[in-house]
Amino acid sequence: MNLATQLADGLAALGVSLPDETQARLLQYLALIRKWNRVHNLTAMREPEMILIRHLFDSLAILPHIAGSRIVDVGSGAGLPGIPLALVRPEWQVVLLESNHKKAVFLQQARIELKLNNVEIVAERVENFRSASGFDTVISRAFSDLADFVKLAGHLAIEGGGRLAAMKGVYPHEELAQLPPPFVIENVFPVVVPGLEAKRHLVMIKPGV
Numbered sequence: 001m002n003l004a005t006q007l008a009d010g011l012a013a014l015g016v017s018l019p020d021e022t023q024a025r026l027l028q029y030l031a032l033i034r035k036w037n038r039v040h041n042l043t044a045m046r047e048p049e050m051i052l053i054r055h056l057f058d059s060l061a062i063l064p065h066i067a068g069s070r071i072v073d074v075g076s077g078a079g080l081p082g083i084p085l086a087l088v089r090p091e092w093q094v095v096l097l098e099s100n101h102k103k104a105v106f107l108q109q110a111r112i113e114l115k116l117n118n119v120e121i122v123a124e125r126v127e128n129f130r131s132a133s134g135f136d137t138v139i140s141r142a143f144s145d146l147a148d149f150v151k152l153a154g155h156l157a158i159e160g161g162g163r164l165a166a167m168k169g170v171y172p173h174e175e176l177a178q179l180p181p182p183f184v185i186e187n188v189f190p191v192v193v194p195g196l197e198a199k200r201h202l203v204m205i206k207p208g209v
């Protein structure tokens with residue numbers, strides 16, 4: 001099965017309906033990751049099918065739980081989950097926050113090549129970043145444990161009256177128990193990623209202030 005068919009099947013399994021043009025841009029993003037990976041070491045994944053499932057589908061599987069329209073992806077790396085989300089939700093404004101210079105350069109290039117007019121790249125550490133309006137959703141994947149996530153990025157949700165959303169693997173019992181006040185767990189959603197057996201969860205955190 002070719003990659004375009006695998007993408008279409010995965011999107012159907014996720015219940016996400018996208019124009020052909022957007023599907024083509026998702027594949028273009030995948031190709032960009034593979035091209036830049038040779039020099040920038042963006043991901044350990046090399047096989048296109050693995051990037052499709054473990055990065056693109058993994059990012060899009062959380063869509064039903066994410067409230068727009070102002071999103072910040074903390075420690076975005078190669079743009080995950082921020083770029084897939086921005087591609088399929090062009091009406092959202094997505095900030096990709098990444099402190100590593102090389103990765104931020106990749107993100108700028110991806111923004112230009114994919115014509116992501118709804119994306120802004122901020123090459124800064126999250127703890128130093130302030131935004132005038134704050135965010136509806138402050139999201140992270142493979143960034144830190146929950147306690148550090150709220151310590152470093154919690155202000156961005158407080159400022160915007162929003163939520164933090166942490167993408168996790170197995171149900172994170174210990175991390176949940178260590179969440180410091182004033183933050184409270186609002187929900188832990190199990191997430192099913194097409195083609196992936198491994199467990200995934202999305203932890204929604206509310207600033208209790």
Ligand SMILES: C[S@@+](CC[C@H](N)C(=O)[O-])C[C@H]1O[C@@H](n2cnc3c(N)ncnc32)[C@H](O)[C@@H]1O
Pocket residue numbers: 074075076077078079080081097098099100103124125126127140141142143152
């Ligand atoms: C393990 S990577 C995960 C990247 C991406 N979210 C993913 O799921 O593939 C964590 C990223 O967070 C970035 N990072 C670490 N500390 C940061 C900070 N304080 N502020 C912003 N980015 C940070 C790193 O440079 C790295 O790219």
